[in-house]
Amino acid sequence: MASPGNVPARWIPISASPSRKPHEEPAKRVKDDGLETESTASEEDNTTSCHGVGVGRSFPFSTCSSPPPPSLSNPIFSLPHTAPSDESEVKMVQMSQQLAGETGYVRREPVRLDFQGEGDGVYLTWKDLCVTVSNAKTGTRAILQDLTGYAQPGEVLAIMGPSGCGKSTLLDALAGRLGSNTRQSGDILVNGRREALAFGTSAYVTQDDTLMMTLTVKEVVYYSAQLQLPDSMPLSEKKERTEMTLREMGLQDAMNTRIGGWGHKGISGGQKRRVSICIEILTRPKLLFLDEPTSGLDSAASYHVMNRIVGLARHHGRTVIASIHQPSSEVFELFHNLCLLSSGKTVYFGPASEATEFFAVNGFPCPSLRNPSDHYLRTINKDFDTDIEQGLDGQKIATEAVINILVQAYKSSHTSQQVNTRVAELSKREGEILEKGSQASFLTQSLVLTKRSFVNMYRDLGYYWLRLAIYIALCLCVGTIFHDIGSSFGSIQARGSMLMFVAAFLTFMAIGGFPSFVEDMKISSWVLSQGLESRG
Numbered sequence: 302m303a304s305p306g307n308v309p310a311r312w313i314p315i316s317a318s319p320s321r322k323p324h325e326e327p328a329k330r331v332k333d334d335g336l337e338t339e340s341t342a343s344e345e346d347n348t349t350s351c352h353g354v355g356v357g358r359s360f361p362f363s364t365c366s367s368p369p370p371p372s373l374s375n376p377i378f379s380l381p382h383t384a385p386s387d388e389s390e391v392k393m394v395q396m397s398q399q400l401a402g403e404t405g406y407v408r409r410e411p412v413r414l415d416f417q418g419e420g421d422g423v424y425l426t427w428k429d430l431c432v433t434v435s436n437a438k439t440g441t442r443a444i445l446q447d448l449t450g451y452a453q454p455g456e457v458l459a460i461m462g463p464s465g466c467g468k469s470t471l472l473d474a475l476a477g478r479l480g481s482n483t484r485q486s487g488d489i490l491v492n493g494r495r496e497a498l499a500f501g502t503s504a505y506v507t508q509d510d511t512l513m514m515t516l517t518v519k520e521v522v523y524y525s526a527q528l529q530l531p532d533s534m535p536l537s538e539k540k541e542r543t544e545m546t547l548r549e550m551g552l553q554d555a556m557n558t559r560i561g562g563w564g565h566k567g568i569s570g571g572q573k574r575r576v577s578i579c580i581e582i583l584t585r586p587k588l589l590f591l592d593e594p595t596s597g598l599d600s601a602a603s604y605h606v607m608n609r610i611v612g613l614a615r616h617h618g619r620t621v622i623a624s625i626h627q628p629s630s631e632v633f634e635l636f637h638n639l640c641l642l643s644s645g646k647t648v649y650f651g652p653a654s655e656a657t658e659f660f661a662v663n664g665f666p667c668p669s670l671r672n673p674s675d676h677y678l679r680t681i682n683k684d685f686d687t688d689i690e691q692g693l694d695g696q697k698i699a700t701e702a703v704i705n706i707l708v709q710a711y712k713s714s715h716t717s718q719q720v721n722t723r724v725a726e727l728s729k730r731e732g733e734i735l736e737k738g739s740q741a742s743f744l745t746q747s748l749v750l751t752k753r754s755f756v757n758m759y760r761d762l763g764y765y766w767l768r769l770a771i772y773i774a775l776c777l778c779v780g781t782i783f784h785d786i787g788s789s790f791g792s793i794q795a796r797g798s799m800l801m802f803v804a805a806f807l808t809f810m811a812i813g814g815f816p817s818f819v820e821d822m823k824i825s826s827w828v829l830s831q832g833l834e835s836r837g
């Protein structure tokens with residue numbers, strides 16, 4: 302089955318990877334996690350009779366007649382109760398019913414948790430969460446629409462979706478960091494209460510890394526440890542925690558490398574990401590928000606970083622919410638729950654291990670050799686619709702319709718009901734009140750920041766040494782020109798000129814400190830945006 306022109310058929314698993322056809326796959330394969338799953342590839346081979354190339358499963362463009370749909374083997378993902386609005390949607394729903402019986406996807410067992418402390422930790426729930434943004438030109442625009450979900454201790458919730466779907470906005474809303482031009486409605490409860498997240502209870506790793514270029518990796522994290530951890534903790538322990546955290550993030554070899562920036566290459570972008578994560582997990586917060594923690598990392602590093610984060614959640618009962626763009630299948634398997642968004646709407650919220658079945662049952666099975674997360678994103682990304690809206694049978698199909706089907710299917714699914722029930726349960730239970738964590742005293746912070754600032758200036762060639770050289774040169778020039786000018790009336794004028802020149806020169810030179818000032822301002826505003834004013 303060929304795609305029209307050069308356009309890849311995103312929703313057709315078989316045609317999307319024709320090279321798989323000649324290969325015979327065993328009927329069963331054992332996955333890395335030890336669970337035995339049925340191979341969908343072998344099923345594909347059994348369905349090749351229709352038009353010769355397996356279109357029997359190639360929903361939604363297939364026109365071949367398939368056997369009547371068997372009843373759904375799994376009632377969890379029921380199809381939408383609402384009537385589809387147009388013909389193509391009706392066709393999709395019918396075909397999806399066929400697929401429900403044909404795909405034979407076996408649900409993976411959800412990831413088991415080591416963490417057993419029911420009472421501890423942070424239970425975060427949100428119900429009917431909407432966020433709108435007002436703009437003088439475009440008016441009011443909805444960014445998030447009626448989102449309901451939860452995050453609980455010991456688990457990692459992954460927020461996924463196409464770029465611009467609202468992942469960061471959801472994280473910001475949950476962390477209470479939305480911008481002033483946004484409006485939020487709905488309930489966000491922390492342990493059943495409406496409360497702001499205080500210092501030490503939560504941490505937020507932002508998308509951008511704001512680090513001092515002149516410091517080494519170890520210094521950045523160590524200064525941060527001195528600012529964030531309480532005075533009662535001995536310095537040796539702070540140093541130990543710094544090194545341990547750096548090792549956890551695989552940065553032991555880069556400890557003494559400078560962060561670097563323009564003009565001076567230091568650590569890589571992926572390493573900067575890991576340094577940012579280190580800074581935030583130093584205090585061992587109970588609730589951790591991560592905005593694209595693996596961007597810039599290679600697949601092995603992504604796996605190790607996420608594995609450590611999952612370990613933090615699992616073994617220490619932390620609640621972790623991470624937005625993530627393109628996890629590898631190994632990384633994806635680490636997640637407990639998945640929140641899949643498209644244009645601010647929930648396409649799926651539930652166990653990550655069951656998302657494949659949700660897509661399969663609703664007509665969009667994941668090809669056997671494709672990473673599930675890639676499949677989800679390809680299915681619901683409508684940004685490039687003009688390129689791919691031509692279906693295989695010449696039918697125009699918009700991704701918008703696919704998204705609507707999945708959104709409706711999710712709303713009427715058993716999973717959605719379970720999520721609502723769980724949210725209601727968690728909202729009622731009043732857990733522990735989160736207490737503000739202790740941190741370094743004002744005096745310690747002032748001393749540490751002053752020291753850090755001096756180290757920064759001392760190492761910044763342009764800021765300190767270059768200017769020192771220019772000042773020495775100025776002194777020599779001025780001294781030579783105005784040497785022995787005497788005490789006549791003319792010399793008074795010459796002295797006035799000299800003072801004017803020196804004052805103008807110093808003012809001019811002060812402008813040279815602006816780049817460093819801007820860097821400092823960036824770091825300060827980042828610290829403020831973290832809600833950690835007292836960190837300095």
Ligand SMILES: Nc1ncnc2c1ncn2[C@@H]1O[C@H](COP(=O)(O)OP(=O)(O)OP(=O)(O)O)[C@@H](O)[C@H]1O
Pocket residue numbers: 434444462463464465466467468469470471480482483
């Ligand atoms: N404060 C704001 N003012 C105006 N528009 C905003 C604001 N916050 C978010 N948006 C818009 O909302 C949409 C979602 O943004 P958001 O950053 O949440 O997306 P995202 O899914 O995190 O994207 P990416 O994966 O590319 O980072 C974007 O179109 C963005 O322009």
